[in-house]
Amino acid sequence: MDYARSSWCMSNGDDDPADASEGADAADDAEDAGESTDAAAAPTLPDEATEESLNEYLDDIEALLDDAETEADLDDVDALLDDAEAGLDEADLPEPDEDDEDADDPRGDLEDRISDLREGVEDARGPYGEDVVDAIEAAAATLEDTEWTADGRDDAANAVDAFLETASDLIDVDAFPAHEDLDDLIDALGTVAEAVADADLDADADAETIAALLEATDALSAGLDDAEEWDDLETHEQLRAQGYYDVLGHYKDFPVEWSALKEHEARGNVDMILLALDSLTSDFMERHCLEALERMGKRGKTDASLEMLLGRAEKRDQFAISILGKMAAEEAVETLVEYVEEDSNPQLQKVTFKTLGEIGAADAVQPLANELHPxxxxxxxxxxxxxxxxxxxxxxxxxxxxADALAEDESDDVRAAAGWALRQIGTQEALEIVAEYGDERSFIVSTEAEKAERSLDADSATA
Structure with missing residues (x-):
């Protein structure tokens, strides 16, 4: 439908017979040429539009939108809305009173009407072949990303089969995989999506085919929604299905999840501990799962457990940080060094310092030394x-x-800790520095000096 986009001429109240004759001749000429005369009935807009004329113009456009049957009809409505926007831009309309919230706003009201009509045009368009492709790809993603139960997998496969059968009747495609592998079903959906795209379906000429395909994709989506997922099961059913309770024979600790956890810890089944941690949401079981990993230390370090603990450590989880120390997880050093200067959180600093020490993090020596300074x-x-x-x-x-801390710090606790640390380093230089403080007034410092002296004597005896 080819709507006219010319503006109304402003009427002066006089009808010119010549003009009427001229219009009639033009119409006759158009008919003789086999052209449509619908343009004569299309709405037009005066050169100097008013609020009233613009509303009348939009009323006419709304009627045309209601009658639109093809994409071309909708294109024409869009073009008329372009004219309406242009006319509104040039129209001299009263501005609302800024001090009166309830004041009329003719321009704003007209803009809203145009916007609503634009949305109406978009809602009326299509559906298109691209919509079918998108729906198929969404179903394929659901099929791939969902963790299905055994029954759910069969139901999902049946839903895909039903869709493939319908699609093969509507477009030229052949895709009927076996059920053994979900990947085959996903590939089959991809084949159908490609076939739909290659068919280049027209929104008008192929409207029935597109509608039937969309109905089939709706049924496919509903079938996948109804198929049983792991998330649909109760937690204990999920754990049972994944073998979490298989380690249990006779048990005396309750809940049974805790009994199983102890057995998995004893057997070194880190994956099952992580499964329980992820599945069981009680604070009780979370604590016991983490304590199991802490006791396992290096035995509990796997790619999966490390990833989980690092994620928690990045959120400043102090228990997770402590476990990383027991695992001697060098992968955590980069994250933990950032917490060394967290002066506003002493508890975080304490656990971070200890963990860095247990890991043996050479990269942390200077940051730690900086914090040691008074x-x-x-x-x-x-x-x-x-x-x-x-x-x-x-x-x-x-x-x-x-050595500086041992000599100069005002805190005996710091000095004693420095003496202890020098003894752990254990070189002759380090031991001799500590041994000099044997007559120290502070008992805890002199104790470290005496231990350093004994170490030096032992070294001399074996030399």
Whole structure:
């Protein structure tokens, strides 16, 4: 339908017979040429549009939108809306009173009408072959991304089969895979999607085919929704299906999940511990799962457990950080070094220092030494932990900052921790530095000196 886009001429109240004759001749000429005369009935807009004329114009467009049957009809309506927007831009309309929230806003009201009509055009368009392709691809994604139960897999396969049968009747495609592998079903849906795209279906000429295909994809989607997923099962059913309880014979601890957890820990079944941690949402079981990994230490370190703990550590989970230390997880060093200067969170610092020490993180020596310095903002109760971490790491670069702390720090706890750390490093230089404090007034410091002296004597005896 080819709607006219010319503007109304402003009427002066006089009818010119010549003009009427001219119009009639033009219509006759158009008929003789086999052309449509629908354009004569199309709405037009005056050169100087008013609120009233614009609303009348939009009323006419709305009627044409209601009658539109093809994409071409909708294109014409869109073109008329373009004219309406242009006319609105040029129209001299009253502005609303800014001080009156209830004041009329003719321009805003007309803009809203045009916007609503635009949406009406879009809603009326299609459906298109692309919509079918999108629906098929969405179903394929659901099929691939969902964890199905055994029954659910069969139901999903049946839903795909029914769709494939319908699709083969509507377009030129042959895709009927066996049920043994979901990947085959996914590939089959991909084949149908490609066939639909290649068919280049026209929204008007192939409307019935597109509608039938969309009805089939709706049925496919409903079938997949009805098929049983793992998430539909109760947690204990999921665990049972995945063999979590298979380790149980006679058990005395309740809940039974805890009994199974203990057995999996004893057998080193890290994957089952992680399964329980992911499936069981109680704080009780979460704590016991994490404690199991903590006790297992390096035995509990797998790619999966490391990924889980690192994720928690990145959220400053102190228990997870502690477990990473027991695992000696070097992969955690980069994350943990960032927490060394967390002066506002002393508890996080303490667990981080210890974990870095247990890992033996050489990259943490300088950051830890910085926190050991009395001029740092680190709490006096935290700085001894920095010293002990340096001792656990055992890097000789820490000797000088530890010696300075032993000699100058005002806190006996820090000094004693520095002495302990130097003994852990254990070189003759480190031991001799500590041994010098045998007459120290502080008992805890002199105790470290006496132990260092004994170590030196033992070394001399074996030399």
């Amino acid at each position: 001029d740092s903002d680190t709490d006096d109760l935290v700085r001894p932990h920095a010293a002990r971490a340096l001792g656990l790491i055992g890097d000789t670069r820490a000797i000088d900052p530890l």
